[in-house]
Amino acid sequence: GAGVSQSPSNKVTEKGKDVELRCDPISGHTALYWYRQSLGQGLEFLIYFQGNSAPDKSGLPSDRFSAERTGGSVSTLTIQRTQQEDSAVYLCASSSTGTLYEQYFGPGTRLTVT
């Protein structure tokens, strides 16, 4: 079946602009996660959705970051007033509850803020 998809694959934006990153999870997966991976760095947890609810937003770096999920499916991560330190690969993963949270990743969106 289809895996996790993300769009766009690459995004170059100017400092101060807003960006939206999209994630389409594996069909039937109720849990969705956003991570960030900076060059040479590990995976940084951002936010977790169970259905449309986000019980854990603790990883969001600042109030410029927000995310929503609608219909228990597609999620959008929005970064307002982008800064150069926001440059990273943003990864989305999904998992099925009922298993022990085996997470499957999408291909990522590479964000470059100039």
Next chain:
Amino acid sequence: QKEVEQNSGPLSVPEGAIASLNCTYSDRGSQSFFWYRQYSGKSPELIMFIYSNGDKEDGRFTAQLNKASQYVSLLIRDSQPSDSATYLCAVLNRLNDYKLSFGAGTTVTVRA
């Protein structure tokens, strides 16, 4: 102390040899353990998961878990150049049973 620690490598092994990767974790109550493979410029790919003490084999990969010693390892037998990648260890935290804690990864290079 980091939650999940791995040797950063690089680990260089000749083709056909066994590559051995280790991972230690700090939360004694951790319950699920995962190995991801990440090729350069790509996203992590789940290759193994293990929940119980002992060994779990899948093809050329064997995961080993020792909860008493708080370590999990991955063995890659008959290593191939296509196994050259960064391997990430991830642990499911007992207090947040959805949040994976990742190690920094071990880079493996298989020499032809």
